[in-house]
Amino acid sequence: MSEYDAYKPGKLRLKGEKSKSKKRKHKSKHQSEEKPQIDSDSIKHGNWWKISKIEDITGAVAIEFGSHVYVKALDNGLFTLGAPHNEGEGPSPEEILTGVYISERKVAFKSGYDKYLRVDKSGIVTGRSDAIGPMEQWELVLEDGKMALLGWNECFVSADDEDSIIAKSKRAGSEQFLTIRSHTFKEVNNLKDVPEEEQANLKQIEINYVKKFQKFQDKRLRLCSEAKKDLKKAKQDGYLHEALLDRRSKMKADRYCK
Incomplete structure (x- = not known):
């Protein structure tokens, strides 16, 4: 363990500071259904x-x-x-x-x-x-x-x-x-509602899902070589998962592909 890691933050020593209780704000049903x-x-x-x-x-x-x-x-x-x-x-x-x-x-x-x-x-x-x-x-x-x-x-x-x-x-x-x-x-930033695999750019998102669902025992990535321009539109229109599955099926690299 490095010298830096050996230090642990302690309590603040600012005199006269009072802690402020934070009121929880309840989201309306409409807000909870909004797309993150x-x-x-x-x-x-x-x-x-x-x-x-x-x-x-x-x-x-x-x-x-x-x-x-x-x-x-x-x-x-x-x-x-x-x-x-x-x-x-x-x-x-x-x-x-x-x-x-x-x-x-x-x-x-x-x-x-x-x-x-x-x-x-x-x-x-x-x-x-x-x-x-x-x-x-x-x-x-x-x-x-x-x-x-x-x-x-x-x-x-x-x-x-x-x-x-x-x-x-x-x-x-x-x-x-x-x-x-x-x-x-x-x-x-509403990232808590976004799957961990999708907290990245489109290129990395595809890699994340290939790693998650690939069926090859050698664990080597098989990525579709076709252009990713359609993925951006798919993400905006809400069918990104289907588009990614289609690309994986072309490589026969998904356990759910027929």
Whole structure:
């Protein structure tokens, strides 16, 4: 087990914070019968969905710069940009933070080493604090669909030329724009109603079902070589399973094919 995995998140030490009970909202019969919408952006990021409001910054979150590149915690209390991930992958364990919603303007973040993030006097983002104080609080700035994080020093978070995470710019530009992703409320995207095999692009969906129903003992994939353009229409019209079965039957690769 790595040093990172040895740390276990503890209780928050923010004084004066009161837990808020959440009222359950009952869906109407009409709502429950609606066809679930698949969040393609979330699927491309391993089912980590894009946060658009500050109250969603709670639980497991990751800070993304660019595309599929996340802020990574180091064992010395500093942060850097991790290696780019492939499409369909989520962040690595060292890239997962715990978000803490404080108020309508403020949040805090805790690393996997059980330390809170702050900006030091030289503008370097560190994770060495044991509790949340004024310097561990961050302001989420949202404007025109863009997102940035403002530290206590009135500077925005970004990465420098060496990929170290800093907060030194008084203005937010392209280098300061980021995305915060969450893995906490997966049901927001209605993915709980979507079969696991279908939480991917069409190519991967077909592979998933071939693996599930193939009858060959050698377990080698037999995929239909015909174009997949008809699958997109089949998915939109609600007969994707029939279309996939038809393609598998042409390869004699399904246990249910005659």
